[in-house]
Amino acid sequence: MEELIILMNLELSIAIPDSLISEDKDLREKTVKVGMVGRACAIFKVQKIYIYKDHGDYERDFQIIKSLLEYMETPQYLRKKLFPKKEELKFVGILPPLRTPHHKLLKPLSQIKVGEFREGLVVKVKERLMVDVGLSSLIPLNGSANEGSRVTIRFTQSYPNLKCEIVDKSIINEYWGYEVKRGPVLSKLIKIVKPNLFIITSRWGKNINELWDELVREIKKSKSILIAFGSPKRGIKEILADEGFKPEDFTRFIINMFPNQGTETVRTEEALLGTLALINLAIISNR
Amino acid sequence: MEELIILMNLELSIAIPDSLISEDKDLREKTVKVGMVGRACAIFKVQKIYIYKDHGDYERDFQIIKSLLEYMETPQYLRKKLFPKKEELKFVGILPPLRTPHHKLLKPLSQIKVGEFREGLVVKVKERLMVDVGLSSLIPLNGSANEGSRVTIRFTQSYPNLKCEIVDKSIINEYWGYEVKRGPVLSKLIKIVKPNLFIITSRWGKNINELWDELVREIKKSKSILIAFGSPKRGIKEILADEGFKPEDFTRFIINMFPNQGTETVRTEEALLGTLALINLAIISNR
Numbered sequence: 260m261e262e263l264i265i266l267m268n269l270e271l272s273i274a275i276p277d278s279l280i281s282e283d284k285d286l287r288e289k290t291v292k293v294g295m296v297g298r299a300c301a302i303f304k305v306q307k308i309y310i311y312k313d314h315g316d317y318e319r320d321f322q323i324i325k326s327l328l329e330y331m332e333t334p335q336y337l338r339k340k341l342f343p344k345k346e347e348l349k350f351v352g353i354l355p356p357l358r359t360p361h362h363k364l365l366k367p368l369s370q371i372k373v374g375e376f377r378e379g380l381v382v383k384v385k386e387r388l389m390v391d392v393g394l395s396s397l398i399p400l401n402g403s404a405n406e407g408s409r410v411t412i413r414f415t416q417s418y419p420n421l422k423c424e425i426v427d428k429s430i431i432n433e434y435w436g437y438e439v440k441r442g443p444v445l446s447k448l449i450k451i452v453k454p455n456l457f458i459i460t461s462r463w464g465k466n467i468n469e470l471w472d473e474l475v476r477e478i479k480k481s482k483s484i485l486i487a488f489g490s491p492k493r494g495i496k497e498i499l500a501d502e503g504f505k506p507e508d509f510t511r512f513i514i515n516m517f518p519n520q521g522t523e524t525v526r527t528e529e530a531l532l533g534t535l536a537l538i539n540l541a542i543i544s545n546r
Numbered sequence: 547m548e549e550l551i552i553l554m555n556l557e558l559s560i561a562i563p564d565s566l567i568s569e570d571k572d573l574r575e576k577t578v579k580v581g582m583v584g585r586a587c588a589i590f591k592v593q594k595i596y597i598y599k600d601h602g603d604y605e606r607d608f609q610i611i612k613s614l615l616e617y618m619e620t621p622q623y624l625r626k627k628l629f630p631k632k633e634e635l636k637f638v639g640i641l642p643p644l645r646t647p648h649h650k651l652l653k654p655l656s657q658i659k660v661g662e663f664r665e666g667l668v669v670k671v672k673e674r675l676m677v678d679v680g681l682s683s684l685i686p687l688n689g690s691a692n693e694g695s696r697v698t699i700r701f702t703q704s705y706p707n708l709k710c711e712i713v714d715k716s717i718i719n720e721y722w723g724y725e726v727k728r729g730p731v732l733s734k735l736i737k738i739v740k741p742n743l744f745i746i747t748s749r750w751g752k753n754i755n756e757l758w759d760e761l762v763r764e765i766k767k768s769k770s771i772l773i774a775f776g777s778p779k780r781g782i783k784e785i786l787a788d789e790g791f792k793p794e795d796f797t798r799f800i801i802n803m804f805p806n807q808g809t810e811t812v813r814t815e816e817a818l819l820g821t822l823a824l825i826n827l828a829i830i831s832n833r
Contacts, residue, residue, distance in 0.1 A: 288640065291578055295582075298809070298813070298816060299816070301808050301809045302804060302807050302808055302809050302812055302816065302820075303804075303807075303808065304806070304807075304808040353575065355813070357809055358809045358810040358811060359808055359809055359810075360808075434808035466830065467827055467830075468827060468830045468831045471827070471831065516823065517589060517590075517823065517826060518826070518830050519591070519826070519829075519830060520589050520590075520591075521588050521589055521590065521591040521646055521647075521721035522585070522588045522589050522644055522645045522646055523645035523646075524645060525589055526585070526642070529585060529586070529589065529819060532816060532819045532820055532823075533589075533819055533820065533822075533823035534823070535820075536803065536804065536819075536820035536821070536823045536824055537823055537824065537827060539804060539805070539806070540754055540755060540758070540824060540827075542806075543753065543754075543755045543805050543806060544755045544758065
């Protein structure tokens with residue numbers, strides 16, 4: 260139980276550059292890479308993904324990353340309704356499913372229990388607000404909401420008089436997906452987010468084993484963690500230098516997550532999964 | 547320096563099932579997945595990849611996995627010579643480069659130093675044995691070798707009288723790639739490989755944080771580690787059950803590497819990268 264409480268109180272976020280997929284030849288390869296990012300975030304319960312501005316014009320790539328990550332995070336039954344056909348979604352068929360608790364499957368209305376949560380889309384039928392939650396009928400909504408908005412609902416009455424209300428997803432004791440947010444340049448993002456613990460991943464940082472005990476202690480004291488990753492071309496050190504800063508200006512946790520690596524570089528999407536596996540261990544280590 | 551010595555003495559191997567890519571729709575997706583496996587192995591200096599037999603006929607998938615992993619491991623300049631055009635290599639263009647120390651780039655012959663190592667292919671020119679090492683000319687070989695074999699060489703004389711000899715790659719103090727081996731079923735493979743430390747990754751195992759200190763101690767005593775991964779459909783427990791065994795018959799290190807995971811499943815290629823990041827930390831932690 261203690262483990263659970265730690266996790267519920269902890270907001271884990273990552274910062275990735277909008278140049279993340281700039282070196283991939285085509286949309287198909289970009290889609291594969293973003294798919295890996297979405298999966299890594301869901302496995303390790305990341306709550307916010309900030310896409311910060313790298314130096315250069317990556318607006319188009321930003322749109323692709325954001326659309327694909329949001330598409331992945333949306334339950335299957337809402338995807339067609341929330342995402343009109345767009346060029347950047349051409350290869351969504353190859354995206355791996357997240358299979359998170361908030362991606363519910365179809366089940367008979369009679370099996371719905373009061374208190375269950377579900378993601379839905381608000382619709383209006385003859386002036387009555389209803390929610391499309393991927394079941395065989397729409398669910399009448401108690402309360403108000405904007406038509407067309409995506410909401411998290413809780414069932415307040417069971418079959419055959421199913422009703423629901425909108426809730427804040429923070430009250431749910433399960434992983435309920437991530438949010439994708441546009442960030443400014445990295446140095447500004449850090450100042451806006453103000454995490455309790457800010458971690459920079461860098462091949463030139465201190466080896467993870469040397470900082471481990473301190474990291475575990477610091478995580479225990481933290482309610483929010485932000486982990487920043489570099490771009491395919493440049494590390495965080497170079498990225499911050501462009502903005503007139505050094506990594507040390509923001510944190511003492513500048514960590515080489517993969518000491519003794521066998522390859523010249525570790526790609527951002529690889530670093531993400533490996534780093535989150537390590538941070539997850541630090542989070543659950545009770546020391 | 548101590549860290550380096552530990553790593554040189556340690557043989558890290560993994561066991562993956564031949565059913566690894568059985569759920570992927572087409573060769574292109576299979577290629578992407580194998581690419582992720584090859585990269586994860588190279589980042590964390592895996593020396594042997596065993597592909598064990600899962601229950602079912604995965605011979606074709608085995609051929610694809612083996613060919614792609616070996617293709618990735620081969621320096622770029624030898625690929626066309628060692629790999630004739632094969633159907634399973636159709637999408638190698640999308641494989642990420644390993645960028646390991648043994649994938650050397652072209653450089654002028656005059657810059658080659660005595661003692662340097664390089665991968666090469668033995669060729670015969672007018673009854674003289676030479677080695678193609680991806681430079682602007684073939685290098686005369688001291689000693690004997692089979693024509694057409696891939697070898698590791700060391701330069702014994704410098705430009706303009708370059709000469710080389712064949713060496714065993716175990717003498718090289720850098721990561722020099724992995725070997726791919728066909729294994730029998732998993733229970734038999736364990737008995738053949740006989741690692742000092744055998745680790746089973748399983749969602750139903752003990753949480754990594756609970757076994758961490760013991761794992762770090764055990765790794766320190768071990769000269770060889772084998773880590774086994776399940777298939778897309780079934781975990782190691784079910785796979786061993788088919789063979790009349792339980793995980794506990796082989797090791798007490800049956801580990802859930804991702805406690806508190808946010809997704810219903812972690813794919814084998816994801817588990818591989820995350821697990822190797824954790825084991826790497828355990829290896830370099832001097833406790």
